[in-house]
Amino acid sequence: MIKATDNLPPALPPHSNGYNLCLAELLLYKNQSVKWLPPARSVWSQLNGQHLSRQKGRGMNFAEVRPYQAGDDIRAIDWRVTARTGKTHTKLFSEEREQPVMLLVDFSQSMRFGSRLLQKSVQAAHFASLLSWLAIQQQDRIGALIYNGAALSECKPTARQQGPLAVLNAMINMHQHSAVSPDHKKIHFSEVLRHMHHLCPKGSEIIVLSDFYALQLGDKKRLSQLRSHNRVQFVHLYDPLELGDTAFRGREYVADRKRSVWINFGAPHTRKALETQFTRHLENLSELTSSLAIPLHSLSAGTPLLKQLGQASRPSTRQTP
Structure with a gap:
């Protein structure tokens, strides 16, 4: 294996010799x-x-349920709460x-x-x-x-x-x-x-x-x-x-x-x-x-x-x- 020599290029990052770590x-x-x-x-x-977005979409943490509002994502509808109350509710998520x-x-x-x-x-x-x-x-x-x-x-x-x-x-x-x-x-x-x-x-x-x-x-x-x-x-x-x-x-x-x-x-x-x-x-x-x-x-x-x-x-x- 070719090893680094003492004649190192001048473009080395500060404090680095190219082959050891500090x-x-x-x-x-x-x-x-x-x-x-x-x-x-x-x-x-x-x-x-x-x-690459840091938003994790539907993989984010569940926060709460509230009544459905126009523009909410229908994929986030909580069907159990909707069936129990008779009114459409949607899940809210917070970023992880x-x-x-x-x-x-x-x-x-x-x-x-x-x-x-x-x-x-x-x-x-x-x-x-x-x-x-x-x-x-x-x-x-x-x-x-x-x-x-x-x-x-x-x-x-x-x-x-x-x-x-x-x-x-x-x-x-x-x-x-x-x-x-x-x-x-x-x-x-x-x-x-x-x-x-x-x-x-x-x-x-x-x-x-x-x-x-x-x-x-x-x-x-x-x-x-x-x-x-x-x-x-x-x-x-x-x-x-x-x-x-x-x-x-x-x-x-x-x-x-x-x-x-x-x-x-x-x-x-x-x-x-x-x-x-x-x-x-x-x-x-x-x-x-x-x-x-x-x-x-x-x-x-x-x-x-x-x-x-x-x-x-x-x-x-x-x-x-």
């Missing part, structure tokens, strides 16, 4: 969250060009507050990669921090399940500042211990999804931040179960090098825990092979999420988060000359 770099997003409060502006609309927002943050081995600016895991933590502070700004509760390939760390949904701070500290601790030794038993992604299913309350908003290389077709059933009782969104993290997007034209020795090889990045077929593999992975992921009606967003680890939020999020597969 509290200072994650706390920066606390003040940024107010800029993304809907309906004036939405993080999700910046990512995919559409606004302090709803649970659950983050599933992937710090597994494939996420510990970065060729240009940040490791994918670091970018995932930055976005998770922004989402955490945004959740409590919207009077929701924030919780998280953090996965590093060999262990899980859970933060139950909590309101106010205690929620984000617990998530941030858990991410920092798990990121520091994300290296999986051969002695550790690997936790499969299906087990992570099963744990999330038992952990989060029904009606939660679940946001999964990962590169999804560990996701299998067999996980579709578990995702369907999560989707049936919750709102689920996927945030796909990728690195520009995965698309073959690099200005480097030399040979590099790369390795993972299974093998090591020399790769010639100056050869066009090498960069094309990387792009083809990435495109196939993204197409499979898009097909899976479409079949489950799960929104799919993408974030690059090669561009600072706040700069990227104003740009189109889907990765381009155009090659660097």
